[in-house]
Amino acid sequence: MSDPRTITIIGAGLAGTLLATLLAQRGWTVEVFERRGDPRMHGYAGGRSINLALAERGLHALRQAGADLGVMQQAVMMRGRMVHPLGGTPELQRYGRDDSEVIWSINRGELNIVLIEAAEAAGATLHFDRRLEDVDFAAGTMRVLGEGHDERRAFDTLVGADGAGSTLRARMMRMQDLGERTEWLDHGYKELEIPPGPGGAFRIEPNALHIWPRGHYMCIALPNDERTFTVTLFMPHEGPYPSFATVDDGPAARALFEAQFADAVPLIPMLEEDYERNPTGMLGTLYLDRWHLDGRAVLLGDAAHAMVPFHGQGMNCAFEDCVALADRLAPGVEFADAYAAFAAERMPDAAAIQHMALENYIEMRDRVDDHDYRLQRALELL
């Protein structure tokens, strides 16, 4: 039995497209509105972390949608952490006994395109260059803007998969206090790139997550299938050297790398340019007391529980949300009941993962005087 109601999803990012696929496969009419252009036509305009660690939790969710094979074609296996000590030889610490216990590096843009195609193949309708601007919950309408486009549309129910800065969440807050609070970290991040080496080969061991732990700051590097690595430098925004306040231009970044990440310097030919051109990202944890507004709207993924990336689990957790919500949405269900049950199931799990990610960060920050301890904690992060 199909249900005549339409589920309208805001955001065709990672969670929005996976949820659209799962719901369309279950027979729902699904409409998705995405503020950016179609990445298959315009290239991916992500703006945030270029690649992501995909773990078994996320992979399990992708399997439910039949999207795992397309995703895994683009993924690079990471068997463990390759630790680069200061002045020492890199050493691989395996995640498990063999290659059945590994994580995967996946490019955010490629992953998004695979999921967009899966959603369309399942029957969902995606509208690009369509930004949710406002919602009139009393009238059951929303205002959607785009290039030369300004439209008011009716909806049956809304799902907010529009990320940490969710517009839908802000509009829900006008109707009901969701108990929103965000705790920002005093660390930020900057992305750099290791290009392919001579002959197009990977410049360092591809099947590992590389870490240069240095206590209250560190670098990591994840492989991409086009044989590059995305390097992420995590460092305090303010404070004594090194911080983004003191390392404030390309030459200062080179000096920091030559002193602290010497083996990475020859790998990053555009170090100064990348450092000055790429933005410094903010990191925070979003807490909500409620994820839904009766049957009219519900939030999931980063819109509900953005977290710091020190466990690499934000996307994995968002994918688990999608399966849990789709499982609650049987045809004929009261949306309010489904959303309440979904939130009751997922809020404790999301809170636990947020806490674990933050705990690692806080312990690392607060014990900056204990070098051995800092080193050990930094290694446990990923």
Ligand code: FAD
């Ligand atoms: P998003 O991916 O942010 O997607 C939201 C979508 O909504 C976007 O497409 C956006 O354009 C669209 N949108 C926004 N506003 C509107 C609007 N008003 N109207 C219409 N569309 C709108 N997670 C992992 O699991 N593993 C990792 O290794 C990992 N590493 C990370 C590293 C860093 C530095 C950061 C910052 C995060 C990392 N994460 C990682 C977390 C992961 O990026 C997020 O948890 C994940 O992207 C959440 O997916 P989402 O679909 O909820 O939100």
